[in-house]
Amino acid sequence: MSGPPWSYAWLVEVECLSQNLLSLFAAATT
16 A cells, blocks of 8 residues: 555545535435
8 A cells, every 4th residue: 555644544534524424414304
């Protein structure tokens, strides 16, 4: 796995954020 060490943490953070947004969107539309 290549690239700076912060890239993985950034990806994890973005994924966690998108999960929260998806759950909020799902809760708002139901």
